Amino acid sequence: MTAHADFGLIGLGTMGAMLSLNMADNGFRVAVHNRTTSRIATFMDEAGELASRFVPCDTLEAFVAALKPPRNIILMVPAGAPVDDPIEALRPLLDSNDLIIDAGNANFHDTVRRANKAEQDGLPFLGIGVSGGAEGARFGPAIMGGGLKAAWDRVAPMLSAIAAQYEGQPCATWMGQDGAGHFVKTVHNGIEYADMQLIAETYGIMRDGLDLSSSACAEIFTAWNEGALQSYLIEISGKVANSVDPATGQPMLDVILDSAGQKGTGRWTAIEAQMLGAPVTVIEAAVAARNLSAGKSLRQEGERLFTPAERSLPTDTTLNTDDLRDALIAGKILCYAQGFDLLEKASDDRSWNLPMPDIAKTWREGCIIRSSMLNDMATALEAKPANLIFAPYFADLVSRTLPALRKVVVTAAGAAIPVPAMAAALTYFDTITQSRGTANMIQGQRDFFGAHGFQRTDQEGTDFHGPWLNQHLK
The missing domain is CATH 1.10.1040.10 (N-(1-d-carboxylethyl)-l-norvaline Dehydrogenase; domain 2)
Known part of the structure; x- marks a missing residue:
């Protein structure tokens, strides 16, 4: 298969399908794959006049071969193991500079773990939050990126092109390292x-x-x-x-x-x-x-x-x-x-x-x-x-x-x-908006039963105790 697709996308559920159509609308050629391969044919039938901009791939090997190097692959699959599984299956097929982008609703702790593993292995990885539902994915979502800045910069032109626009400015921003994008989402x-x-x-x-x-x-x-x-x-x-x-x-x-x-x-x-x-x-x-x-x-x-x-x-x-x-x-x-x-x-x-x-x-x-x-x-x-x-x-x-x-x-x-x-x-x-609250009572209670100490309003220090402490010790 000739490598001529600009981006690859795995996961043709509602959000993945809509994001793929958005990318095609913006002039990108997209290789698509889905774990349940029958969904690929259905998607191609539904793509209508945009179908010519997609490269349907029944296997991961064909999917990887269809992508121009360095490859950029977007995962639009449910959070958890459904993200880890394709990453594990893809990595042996990819080169060291091929980028995997998790664009699902991941828990940011998982994104941190995946980003750290990718960095240890010298491989690029991004976790991006995509908001806007199906309509946003199709016509322009808000995109919140997390991961290495160099990896973000590499795909920022595409992400900016498919993102929503506010007065001509794309609603796509790099938020910070590893799980920052998914946390903001x-x-x-x-x-x-x-x-x-x-x-x-x-x-x-x-x-x-x-x-x-x-x-x-x-x-x-x-x-x-x-x-x-x-x-x-x-x-x-x-x-x-x-x-x-x-x-x-x-x-x-x-x-x-x-x-x-x-x-x-x-x-x-x-x-x-x-x-x-x-x-x-x-x-x-x-x-x-x-x-x-x-x-x-x-x-x-x-x-x-x-x-x-x-x-x-x-x-x-x-x-x-x-x-x-x-x-x-x-x-x-x-x-x-x-x-x-x-x-x-x-x-x-x-x-x-x-x-x-x-x-x-x-x-x-x-x-x-x-x-x-x-x-x-x-x-x-x-x-x-x-x-x-x-x-x-x-x-x-x-x-x-x-x-x-x-x-x-x-x-x-x-x-x-x-x-x-x-x-x-x-x-x-x-x-x-209340400068003096009631936590002084809580601090008194904590010190009474646990000798946790407290701060005073009239002296410096953090480890004062009330008179009840000595009474307990007698």
């Missing part, structure tokens, strides 16, 4: 979980508290998408709320079971945040909410047993949709502030030197959490504020919208309408 997904949960809670108040129909909610979301909340998630929320089930004629939202699925990346975000001591309480609340949503039968039994108060706002309530809009703005900013704080802590811990403004810029188009707010976040992060909400622009915006968030959380709690992510955002704000 993980945090992106954690923020995605939280953003979606905040929107769902807002919908819940409109539906249960204000007794608004799905079509009325759709109108509100659509109007909000013209203002500060302009984003992909608000846009599609309006479309979802406005859709009608063809089978029953009912609003789609009324026939969708309230049990949310998840692939696990939000959970990974929460786990890594705990390991790094980074408070991502809004993301954690969103993950917990999805877990609770899965327990439908448990929630049904709970409702039967406790017969909670009617979930509607009092008739004399002053809560309105403007309050909900502002509360959502405040919650969104606080969620992103937590996400960027986690990225900073991971960057320090791993010596990645993550480019915070560039991360925000990369997320402006192509990815699921793209929004107009990210442009302002990129500008704010240039000044390296201690926290995103301390940047002047966002400090002002949070100050103006925080009263609405407080009003919504208090009102929803009084009406037995759960708003875990909004409540977490509010509590986070109240905590980081």
